[in-house]
Amino acid sequence: MDCSKALEGYLRVLGDVSEARVPGSTEAALRLVHALAEVLSYCGSDVPRLLPQLVGRALQARPGSQTVRSILQLFLGKVLELLASSEEGSLRNEPVGRAVAEVLKYVEGVREAIAEIGSRRVEAGDTVMTYSYSTTVLRILERAAKRGADFEVYVAESRPIAEGRLMASALSRLDLKTTLVVDSAVRYVMKKVSKVFVGAEAIAANGAVVSKVGTSVVALVAKEARVRFYVAAGLYKFSPETVFGDLVVIEELESPELVVPQDRLGEVALFLGRSIRTRTPLYDVTPPEYVDAVITERGLIAPQVVFYFAREFLSTQSPYVSVEKLAEEVARLWR
Amino acid sequence: MEVGGFRIPEEVVRIREGIRSMRIRGAGNIARNGALALAIAAERFTGEDLGAFLRYMEVVADYVRSARPTAVSLPNAVSYVMSRLERSKPTSVEEGRRAVVESSKEFIEYSENAVRLIGELGARRIEQGDVLMTHCHSTVAVSVIATASRQGKVERVYVKETRPAFQGLITARELAREGIDVVLIPDSAVRYYMKKVDKVVVGADTIAANGAVVNKIGTSVVALVAKEARVRFYVASETYKFSPYTILGELVPIEVRDPKEVVDPSWLAENPNVRVLNPVFDVTPPEYVDAIITERGVIPPQLAALILIEQYGVKLLDAYPAHRSWELRVDSE
Numbered sequence: 116m117d118c119s120k121a122l123e124g125y126l127r128v129l130g131d132v133s134e135a136r137v138p139g140s141t142e143a144a145l146r147l148v149h150a151l152a153e154v155l156s157y158c159g160s161d162v163p164r165l166l167p168q169l170v171g172r173a174l175q176a177r178p179g180s181q182t183v184r185s186i187l188q189l190f191l192g193k194v195l196e197l198l199a200s201s202e203e204g205s206l207r208n209e210p211v212g213r214a215v216a217e218v219l220k221y222v223e224g225v226r227e228a229i230a231e232i233g234s235r236r237v238e239a240g241d242t243v244m245t246y247s248y249s250t251t252v253l254r255i256l257e258r259a260a261k262r263g264a265d266f267e268v269y270v271a272e273s274r275p276i277a278e279g280r281l282m283a284s285a286l287s288r289l290d291l292k293t294t295l296v297v298d299s300a301v302r303y304v305m306k307k308v309s310k311v312f313v314g315a316e317a318i319a320a321n322g323a324v325v326s327k328v329g330t331s332v333v334a335l336v337a338k339e340a341r342v343r344f345y346v347a348a349g350l351y352k353f354s355p356e357t358v359f360g361d362l363v364v365i366e367e368l369e370s371p372e373l374v375v376p377q378d379r380l381g382e383v384a385l386f387l388g389r390s391i392r393t394r395t396p397l398y399d400v401t402p403p404e405y406v407d408a409v410i411t412e413r414g415l416i417a418p419q420v421v422f423y424f425a426r427e428f429l430s431t432q433s434p435y436v437s438v439e440k441l442a443e444e445v446a447r448l449w450r
Numbered sequence: 451m452e453v454g455g456f457r458i459p460e461e462v463v464r465i466r467e468g469i470r471s472m473r474i475r476g477a478g479n480i481a482r483n484g485a486l487a488l489a490i491a492a493e494r495f496t497g498e499d500l501g502a503f504l505r506y507m508e509v510v511a512d513y514v515r516s517a518r519p520t521a522v523s524l525p526n527a528v529s530y531v532m533s534r535l536e537r538s539k540p541t542s543v544e545e546g547r548r549a550v551v552e553s554s555k556e557f558i559e560y561s562e563n564a565v566r567l568i569g570e571l572g573a574r575r576i577e578q579g580d581v582l583m584t585h586c587h588s589t590v591a592v593s594v595i596a597t598a599s600r601q602g603k604v605e606r607v608y609v610k611e612t613r614p615a616f617q618g619l620i621t622a623r624e625l626a627r628e629g630i631d632v633v634l635i636p637d638s639a640v641r642y643y644m645k646k647v648d649k650v651v652v653g654a655d656t657i658a659a660n661g662a663v664v665n666k667i668g669t670s671v672v673a674l675v676a677k678e679a680r681v682r683f684y685v686a687s688e689t690y691k692f693s694p695y696t697i698l699g700e701l702v703p704i705e706v707r708d709p710k711e712v713v714d715p716s717w718l719a720e721n722p723n724v725r726v727l728n729p730v731f732d733v734t735p736p737e738y739v740d741a742i743i744t745e746r747g748v749i750p751p752q753l754a755a756l757i758l759i760e761q762y763g764v765k766l767l768d769a770y771p772a773h774r775s776w777e778l779r780v781d782s783e
Contacts (some may be wrong), residue, residue: 141585249663262488272712274613274636280713287723296710297613299668303732329638332671335678365642374611374634375619382619383634386626393634430587 118158123151125169129189132183133176133329134370134396136247138278139314141349144186147173148360151190155211166358167356170442178364179325179398181317184438185351185428190218191441198448225349226254228412233312233347234389235342240298241266241436244301244337247327248278248285249314251347255410268306269293271301273327275373275395294357301333306339314411315348318425319357322403322418323364324348328396334405346401348408353425367396454509459494462487462510469517475617476589477655477691478565481523482558486705487514487533488660489554492547503543507535507550522656526690531555536566554770564688564745569593572651572686572743576603583608583640583676586666588653590686594743595651596628606631608643611717612666614711614728616670637668644679651724654687654742659697659758661736661751664704666731685734685751686743692758705730 128137128150136145154169155162177183197210228277229251237259243253243266268286273279276405283295296304301340309332317325324330324346329416331415337344354363374393375383382389403418413424451458459713468474474483491510496605505686513527518524534553541545572594576582580603584591599603607625607631612618622632635643650672656664663685676683693702709718709726718726721742746757 182654184457185621218455271638272613274611284721290723292725293723294727295712296727296729297667298636299613299666299671300727300732302669302671302674304727313781326637328639330644332638332641332675335641336671337676337686339674371634374636376637377618379616379619383623383626386574386623386632391622391632394643395636395637396638396642399639427688 116153116157116171118154118161121153121157122165125154129172129176129236132173135276135278139250139259139282140180140182140314140352141186141226142250143177143180143181144182145219145222147176147183148186148190148215149188152211152215155194156208163213163450166446166449167439167442170438171233174438176365177331181325181352181354181363183353184354186218186222188438188441189221189351190214190444191438193217195441195448196318198445215305221352222314222349225351225412226251229347229349230254230258232415233410234262234264235347236310236345236410237264237266238415239263239265242269242297242307243267243284244269244271244304244311244333244342246271246279246311246313246330246333247273248282249347251281251349252312253285253289256286256291260289260291267294268297269294269309270332271296271298271329273329274298275397278327279288298329298332302339307335308337308340308342309336311342313344313346315346315352316398317354317363318348318352318409318418318421319363319400320422322406322421323358324401324403324406324418325354325363325398326401331399331401331405334401338405343407344405345408345410346352346422350411350413350421350425350428353428354422355425358422361402365396365398365400368397369393370395374427376421454505456506456509456654458510458513459491459496461490463570464539465490466514466517466613469521470483472615476520476653477586477621478589478688478692480518480521480689481527481690482561483515483533484514484527485554485557485561488528490549491616492550495543495547498543500540502688503546504535507546509530512571519705522693522695523688523691526694527557527561530690539658552625554781560686561690565590567684567745568599568688568743571745571748572684573601573603575684575743575748576578576743578603579605579732581606581608581641581646583610583647583650583672584608584621585618585669585672586612586651587620588686590688590743591651592621592624592654594684594686595625595630599625599628599630604630607635608633608647610635610637610640610668611671612668613637614656616720617666637671640672641678644675644681646683647670647679648677649682649684650676651684651686654685654691656702657685657687657692657742657751657754658702659693659744659755660735661754663734663736663739663751665734665741667732670732670734670738673734677738682740684741684743685737685739689744689746689757692754694758697755697758704732704735736779
């Protein structure tokens with residue numbers, strides 16, 4: 116491993132994250148942290164020049180993802196803390212490695228708590244629906260099954276990208292009775308469903324939940340059928356900027372390959388890019404009134420009070436500064 | 451192919467297979483092909499035995515009808531032709547053959563006319579600068595949108611991909627040929643884009659007596675999402691898609707198809723413990739439908755029963771005895 120290899124690896128992860136090839140928002144954020152740690156470890160004196168730019172690109176790779184922003188913030192905060200206390204000239208690999216370990220430990224603690232709390236909401240005889248891929252939801256259901264609750268799970272494909280298929284594979288490996296349906300079939304099966312559990316990419320000040328596109332459709336369909344709709348999300352997914360009125364940015368991709376399968380391209384090729392365009396948002400926004408509760412590491416709470424509980428997470432980031440500022444600060448102290 | 455002691459002509463087998471495999475799509479198209487199959491069968495019949503001809507036509511009718519158990523237009527088309535054969539009281543094979551071929555042609559013309567009429571009536575509902583959304587592929591829905599577009603009223607159409615079979619691609623192409631600005635979106639983005647939409651126009655596979663619309667899976671999701679956003683939801687449908695069975699209380703069966711339409715066989719092999727459920731249709735409740743655009747006029751969905759009674763001879767019985775509410779019976783003609 117050397118600096119150019121580390122950079123190459125980082126760019127690859129950036130690509131995967133921006134096209135949502137990494138399933139699960141926290142997974143994506145952790146993948147970025149690992150790749151960034153490699154760059155910090157191998158690029159030595161180039162770090163001050165590279166870091167702010169690399170962090171900026173990570174934020175652009177998944178715009179609107181508070182998960183990526185918060186996890187990077189957590190990581191750089193730790194690096195900064197450890198750098199400040201380490202002696203000048205001492206090996207930098209050590210603080211970087213420790214910072215990664217601390218971030219992992221933190222995320223693991225959050226997931227553990229959410230799994231414990233969320234699994235209590237799964238009862239024997241339940242039919243659970245989930246959407247897209249979420250490691251946290253997977254953990255909740257795994258824990259519930261271990262408790263001996265007998266339930267089955269429906270998963271929608273979650274196009275584009277169809278991470279729902281990965282979720283279905285993972286659920287069936289847990290020996291859960293799993294059924295995969297197309298996204299259009301969510302209303303058809305909702306009558307059989309008793310609870311919905313989904314993950315989140317970000318939660319806004321008013322409690323609106325940003326998740327994989329289609330999540331808000333499932334929430335609306337659940338509401339119509341009077342089915343409980345739960346969002347599993349660590350408090351680090353709260354988006355502080357929204358308190359100041361900022362809107363969560365949702366990027367729309369114009370990538371025909373995300374909508375039209377390779378072997379069907381011929382049918383529209385003549386018009387593509389001219390009278391036929393494709394548009395694909397990766398996320399959508401579920402209004403708080405469709406969410407029965409957010410399952411956080413601090414407990415099961417109403418979406419509208421996530422802001423209140425998230426203050427605690429934000430206060431650990433003291434003094435609260437943006438990721439961009441943190442990156443500059445690490446770069447400045449990196450000698 | 452031998453059925454019930456009769457040889458079924460190759461072209462008829464091919465049409466039935468096309469309907470069964472969904473190569474022939476769209477209820478109108480299925481109905482026209484069904485009528486055409488009967489005409490071909492009548493023309494290919496050899497011999498002068500009238501009794502044999504009539505039995506043969508019954509066998510062919512059943513054979514064609516069985517291609518898609520849920521498509522009401524198919525049995526309606528077959529009944530249209532067969533009832534006219536019966537009423538013509540043929541005295542020779544030649545007369546019988548003429549009755550089938552002529553009524554088949556008549557039905558196909560009526561059906562094609564219906565598509566044009568629905569286009570014209572539906573286009574009146576579209577206003578200058580409207581942004582539309584549609585789901586799946588429907589000849590009549592395309593007719594409404596294309597007619598409105600030729601009147602210069604359509605700004606843009608959001609076309610949903612329509613998994614698992616991607617019929618949205620067919621719609622996108624047909625609208626693009628009309629020079630319409632098409633935006634192809636994944637099904638999951640339906641709520642994301644609904645805010646930008648003024649009206650939804652979809653087709654129907656079957657319409658039940660209470661006005662519930664059976665159509666391609668996901669239609670009811672679009673309807674619900676439209677309702678939430680206060681976007682008008684129109685269903686374009688010929689009256690031969692109205693199901694006479696439902697007025698007798700029968701439920702419309704929803705076909706569940708092969709999982710291989712959703713995922714590759716290799717995926718299924720790798721995930722033997724995942725069940726893949728592939729329902730083809732869903733039911734949109736009448737309260738989500740603003741109007742049904744038929745060749746007989748733009749009607750509220752709740753009027754479906756009346757269409758069945760007036761157009762297809764379905765009759766309500768007098769209440770008897772007094773404490774029993776009412777019974778229904780389909781006029782057998």
